[in-house]
Amino acid sequence: MTIHTFEKVLAEHPFFRDLRPEHLETVVGCAANVTFAPGEFVFREGDEANQFFVVREGKVVVEVFVPGKGAMTIESIAGGDVLGWSWLFPPYRTHFDARALTHVRALALDGACLRGKCEKNTDLGYQFMRRFNQIVVDRLEATRMQLLDLYRHDESE
Numbered sequence: 001m002t003i004h005t006f007e008k009v010l011a012e013h014p015f016f017r018d019l020r021p022e023h024l025e026t027v028v029g030c031a032a033n034v035t036f037a038p039g040e041f042v043f044r045e046g047d048e049a050n051q052f053f054v055v056r057e058g059k060v061v062v063e064v065f066v067p068g069k070g071a072m073t074i075e076s077i078a079g080g081d082v083l084g085w086s087w088l089f090p091p092y093r094t095h096f097d098a099r100a101l102t103h104v105r106a107l108a109l110d111g112a113c114l115r116g117k118c119e120k121n122t123d124l125g126y127q128f129m130r131r132f133n134q135i136v137v138d139r140l141e142a143t144r145m146q147l148l149d150l151y152r153h154d155e156s157e
Contacts, residue, residue, distance in 0.1 A: 005028075006028045006031045006107060007024060007025065007028045009054070009056065009107060010024055010027060010028060010031070010054065010107070011024055013054055013080070013082075014080060015054065015082045015131060016054075019127060020123075023121070023123070023124045023127060026117050026121065026124060027109065027114065027117075027124075029113070029117075030109050030110040030113035030114050030117070031054075031107045031108070031109050031110075032107065032108050032110070033105070033106075033107060033108075034053070034105075034106050034107070034108045035103065035104060035105050035106070036058070036060075036100035036103070036104040036106070037100060037103060038100055038101060038102055038103060039099065039100065040099070040100050041097060041098065041099050041100075042060055042083065042084075042098040042099065042100060042104070043084065043094045043097070043098050044094065044097050045064070045065070045094055045095060045096055045097050046093055046094065047093065047094045048092060048093060048094075049084065049086035049087040049092045049093055049094050049111060050087060050092075050110065050111050050112065051084065051087055051108045051109055051110055051111050052082060052083060052084035052085065052087050052088075052108075052109050052111065053082065053083040053084055053106040053107065053108055053109070054082055054106055054107040054109065055077055055078065055079055055080065055081050055082070055083055055104060055105075055106045056079055056105045056106055056107065057079045057103070057104065057105040058078070058079060058100060058101075058102045058103050058104030058105060058106075059076060059077070059078045059079075059100070059101040059102045059104070060076070060077040060078075060083055060098050060099065060100050060101065060104055061073045061074075061075070061076050061077070061098070061099055061101055062074045062075045062076075062077060062083070062096045062097070062098050062139070062142075063096060063097045063098070063099060064096050064097070065097070071097065074096060074139065074142050075138075075139060075142040076101075077098070082135060083098055083106070084098070085132045085135050085136055085139070087111025087112075087114070087115070088111070088115070088128065088129070088132055092111065096139075114128070
């Protein structure tokens with residue numbers, strides 16, 4: 001089994017690709033290994049958003065509860081993806097549920113730690129905002145598509 005440093009894992013991850021080495025070194029100081037068992041919630045809607053996750057292995061579904069319908073999958077997150085953006089935007093509360101479908105290995109990055117570092121280093125803050133804005137846009141588009149599908153099914157019933 002090969003052991004990789006956080007810096008190597010993050011440097012090879014698509015989300016952090018092309019991040020300046022000094023920024024990557026700063027981010028590494030906020031990282032920790034985490035695992036989730038199948039069925040375990042990574043976070044629940046309304047929870048305090050303290051971190052985001054760099055998924056290394058496994059699959060996580062992002063869900064929203066729809067009254068009368070139950071949990072509706074918005075998006076599937078797999079190894080190589082980033083999960084969680086609410087840590088970056090006040091009031092720092094999650095907007096969806098995230099549940100492991102398989103065994104998940106990830107790096108958890110401490111949101112408060114990173115917010116403080118981004119405030120001190122505006123270039124790093126800009127890089128995070130630019131990268132996370134794309135994730136937010138992607139998540140909103142996935143939500144829109146799911147809602148269109150939900151309403152299409154309602155009309156046909």
